[in-house]
Amino acid sequence: MPTPFHTPQEVEDAFYDALDERNTELMMRVWDDTPDIACLLPMQPMVHGGEVRNLFKALLGGETRINIQVSHVHWVQIGDVAIHYVQERADPSGVRPPASGERGGGVPPLYATNIYRRRGEAGWSMILHQNSPPAPPAGMPPPR
Amino acid sequence: MPTPFHTPQEVEDAFYDALDERNTELMMRVWDDTPDIACLLPMQPMVHGGEVRNLFKALLGGETRINIQVSHVHWVQIGDVAIHYVQERADPSGVRPPASGERGGGVPPLYATNIYRRRGEAGWSMILHQNSPPAPPAGMPPPR
Numbered sequence: 001m002p003t004p005f006h007t008p009q010e011v012e013d014a015f016y017d018a019l020d021e022r023n024t025e026l027m028m029r030v031w032d033d034t035p036d037i038a039c040l041l042p043m044q045p046m047v048h049g050g051e052v053r054n055l056f057k058a059l060l061g062g063e064t065r066i067n068i069q070v071s072h073v074h075w076v077q078i079g080d081v082a083i084h085y086v087q088e089r090a091d092p093s094g095v096r097p098p099a100s101g102e103r104g105g106g107v108p109p110l111y112a113t114n115i116y117r118r119r120g121e122a123g124w125s126m127i128l129h130q131n132s133p134p135a136p137p138a139g140m141p142p143p144r
Numbered sequence: 145m146p147t148p149f150h151t152p153q154e155v156e157d158a159f160y161d162a163l164d165e166r167n168t169e170l171m172m173r174v175w176d177d178t179p180d181i182a183c184l185l186p187m188q189p190m191v192h193g194g195e196v197r198n199l200f201k202a203l204l205g206g207e208t209r210i211n212i213q214v215s216h217v218h219w220v221q222i223g224d225v226a227i228h229y230v231q232e233r234a235d236p237s238g239v240r241p242p243a244s245g246e247r248g249g250g251v252p253p254l255y256a257t258n259i260y261r262r263r264g265e266a267g268w269s270m271i272l273h274q275n276s277p278p279a280p281p282a283g284m285p286p287p288r
Contacts, residue, residue: 035218036218036220036227038218038229038257040255040276045276046255046276048217048218048229049218073192074179074180074182074192074193076180076271078223078224078225078261079222079223079224079225080222080223081222081223081225083180083259083271083272085182085192111184111190113182113257113272113274115227115259117222127220127227128227128257130257130274130276132184132189132190132274133277
């Protein structure tokens with residue numbers, strides 16, 4: 001039995017480490033093992049339940065390292081559920097660091113909603129990872 | 145004091161009714177009144193906390209009726225939190241009904257994640273509404 005994750009933050013760190021290291025085994029430990037899970041990655045269709053594991057097996061079996069810098073927007077904990085609103089900035093290897101005054105490497109940041117649940121001795125696991133598209137460029141007219 | 149919502153489903157119904165009726169007062173009752181809320185609507189940047197109310201005041205102050213047909217994908221309830229994964233299909237007035245065999249009016253469905261929380265006597269309220277983009281057209285190559 002792998003060691004359970006003791007906090008939502010441990011699960012979150014493992015999620016982004018698994019992406020960066022293309023570590024499928026770690027990624028499988030991150031996710032809750034019920035049909036309650038869902039995931040939306042950028043440029044992917046939204047998937048629910050068992051499709052989530054298939055998505056990550058396909059993604060991490062590839063050659064792309066996905067190194068994401070995460071900053072926290074707001075955290076909520078309600079009993080055995082934790083919601084982390086975060087901002088993600090992709091840091092693809094080979095891209096030069098941003099110059100002073102730039103928003104960062106030319107890759108606009110995304111928001112993500114990460115939700116974790118605690119199940120007794122099994123500890124915390126991820127049940128939702130849902131990305132937003134990047135914000136529209138400054139100067140776009142507001143929607144009507 | 146307005147009557148509290150007694151179930152997550154009552155909140156969900158009120159959310160989509162408020163969109164359809166452009167009912168700002170009802171929409172304000174739908175949302176939890178803490179900084180814990182977040183919303184992503186199609187073609188909009190993701191917003192958190194108090195920005196959510198401003199988004200809906202601007203949206204519902206316009207002239208667009210937003211009539212959405214909702215079907216359930218999966219529901220989860222964990223203590224005082226309920227997560228509803230749903231599929232949304234916009235039903236803009238004036239669009240002819242889909243002919244037999246069509247996927248429906250030419251508007252591709254979206255997924256949404258709706259999260260509700262219970263706060264004692266205050267009943268249930270919405271803390272997250274996050275849409276997905278539509279699925280890519282069939283036949284697109286899988287991501288690598």
